[in-house]
Amino acid sequence: MIPGPFTYHRPSTVEEAVKLLGDLGDEARPLAGGHSLIPMMKLRLAVPEHLVDLQDIDGLSGIRDDGDTISIGAMTTQEDVLGSALLREKCPILPETSWLIADPQVRACGTVGGNVANGDPGNDMPALMQCLGATYVLQGTGGQRTVAARDYYQAAYFTAIEDGEILTEVRIPAPPAGHGWAYEKMKRKVGDYATAAAAVILTLSGGSCASASVALTNVGQTPIFVAAAGEALVGTAVDDAAINEAARQAREAAEPVADLRGPEDFRAHVAGVMVRRAVARARDRAR
Amino acid sequence: MSKTPVKLTVNGNPVEAEVEPRTLLIHFLREELGLTGPHIGCETSHCGACTVDMNGTSVKACTVFTVQANGADVLTVEGMAGADGSLHPLQEGFMAEHGLQCGYCTPGMILRAYRFLQENPNPSDEEIRWGISGNLCRCTGYQNIVKAIRYAADKMAAAGREAAE
Ligand SMILES: Cc1cc2nc3c(=O)[nH]c(=O)nc-3n(C[C@H](O)[C@H](O)[C@H](O)COP(=O)(O)OP(=O)(O)OC[C@H]3O[C@@H](n4cnc5c(N)ncnc54)[C@H](O)[C@@H]3O)c2cc1C
Numbered sequence A: 001m002i003p004g005p006f007t008y009h010r011p012s013t014v015e016e017a018v019k020l021l022g023d024l025g026d027e028a029r030p031l032a033g034g035h036s037l038i039p040m041m042k043l044r045l046a047v048p049e050h051l052v053d054l055q056d057i058d059g060l061s062g063i064r065d066d067g068d069t070i071s072i073g074a075m076t077t078q079e080d081v082l083g084s085a086l087l088r089e090k091c092p093i094l095p096e097t098s099w100l101i102a103d104p105q106v107r108a109c110g111t112v113g114g115n116v117a118n119g120d121p122g123n124d125m126p127a128l129m130q131c132l133g134a135t136y137v138l139q140g141t142g143g144q145r146t147v148a149a150r151d152y153y154q155a156a157y158f159t160a161i162e163d164g165e166i167l168t169e170v171r172i173p174a175p176p177a178g179h180g181w182a183y184e185k186m187k188r189k190v191g192d193y194a195t196a197a198a199a200v201i202l203t204l205s206g207g208s209c210a211s212a213s214v215a216l217t218n219v220g221q222t223p224i225f226v227a228a229a230g231e232a233l234v235g236t237a238v239d240d241a242a243i244n245e246a247a248r249q250a251r252e253a254a255e256p257v258a259d260l261r262g263p264e265d266f267r268a269h270v271a272g273v274m275v276r277r278a279v280a281r282a283r284d285r286a287r
Numbered sequence B: 001m002s003k004t005p006v007k008l009t010v011n012g013n014p015v016e017a018e019v020e021p022r023t024l025l026i027h028f029l030r031e032e033l034g035l036t037g038p039h040i041g042c043e044t045s046h047c048g049a050c051t052v053d054m055n056g057t058s059v060k061a062c063t064v065f066t067v068q069a070n071g072a073d074v075l076t077v078e079g080m081a082g083a084d085g086s087l088h089p090l091q092e093g094f095m096a097e098h099g100l101q102c103g104y105c106t107p108g109m110i111l112r113a114y115r116f117l118q119e120n121p122n123p124s125d126e127e128i129r130w131g132i133s134g135n136l137c138r139c140t141g142y143q144n145i146v147k148a149i150r151y152a153a154d155k156m157a158a159a160g161r162e163a164a165e
């Protein structure tokens, strides 16, 4: 299991990194925590000629409270997310999701930027970011642009990012105080990708659901934002009938492939079960 | 193949070498430095047998390029015992509580437990199990590994109390 040969670069500024990536074109890849890329390189599913390691770039990691927005630097690790008092208070679904990703060693290396930029349908953070309505900040030699998480994913490993760009930051609209949240993930063991998983954020007002957002992990080529599942909850008391309808919408939206985790029908069914559990838990947590 | 110079600290000793960028840290430690304590179990980032401490976190050395560790401070099981040869409380615990059978997973378990006990010096048994959830053991059934880590936590807490008095 020896990866193919490559040239290693370790720039210390974003400008230098995007210049390198721009000049080297599609033979070059950014390297963050390496915990998706190195396994792919060992299998020779990825054979980049150049790796541009982002670890020395100042200002690419850290979690910032910008009032209405929470900004997470691309190189922030899953371990950093788990240790963040700010996120536990203002956006607890993030650490809840990190805890369900891989194991302690992988979380020590794996970054939020790598998780969302990767484009692997198995990654847990893309659906979470779609649920939260997050935006990704992309930097290239030509400047900066933003892409909504809900528009970023095109197919497995195909995303809106262009060669020569790096993702520098994820911006999350801070969910309202008192919101309910849950990330529910079915997996066979620690370190497994989801059979299916669901992210849910909702708000209640006078016992009735005022807003709801639902997204699914690993039941399609991309994460799936299920607008109809959220709509099925809004205006209801989030009772069994509403939850069943949201779960039905999720099953309909799911397009899983059969793999070691089970046949298509089963995985779509599990997507529904995850939505049912996540909605019920989010409702019980909402104030 | 062109080589890249690296400088790092391994078990307190400065190390300088030239490596191919694709050299994984586990291969560098074992084959260049002769530190065969960290093992290769799966080579696919799952089993944790290759776990070492790097810059204050536990990492799977089969999933880190040596060039990424340039400038880093690395600790392997060879660096756990005191300068006088006295065993670390974790090493002692694995002996006292029979925390190993074949021993293949042990260096990784010890290095993971070493970092875990700094993050959480007084863990519950359940927290210990989550703490070592990235390390597989095919022999023990984990029960005695949990006891070994508990033993070390208790011993280190007692030593801390004594030092404070
Ligand atoms: C045993 C194991 C179990 C795992 N289980 C899970 C799981 O359950 N859920 C889950 O979500 N993940 C899981 N992972 C994957 C892990 O979370 C990875 O760390 C993550 O997918 C990628 O983040 P990284 O920082 O390691 O990125 P890397 O591996 O360094 O990069 C991944 C890809 O993204 C690109 N990239 C990285 N950073 C940027 C950036 N800032 N801008 C542009 N492109 C960038 C790279 O070029 C590469 O193509 C698992 C990994 C392992 C080894």
Ligand code: FES
Residues within 6 Å of the ligand: B039, B040, B041, B042, B043, B044, B045, B046, B047, B048, B049, B050, B051, B060, B061, B062, B063
């Ligand atoms: S050899 Fe590194 S995790 Fe198994």
Ligand code: FES
Residues within 6 Å of the ligand: B099, B100, B101, B102, B103, B104, B105, B106, B136, B137, B138, B139, B140
């Ligand atoms: S003692 Fe044999 S694998 Fe753990």
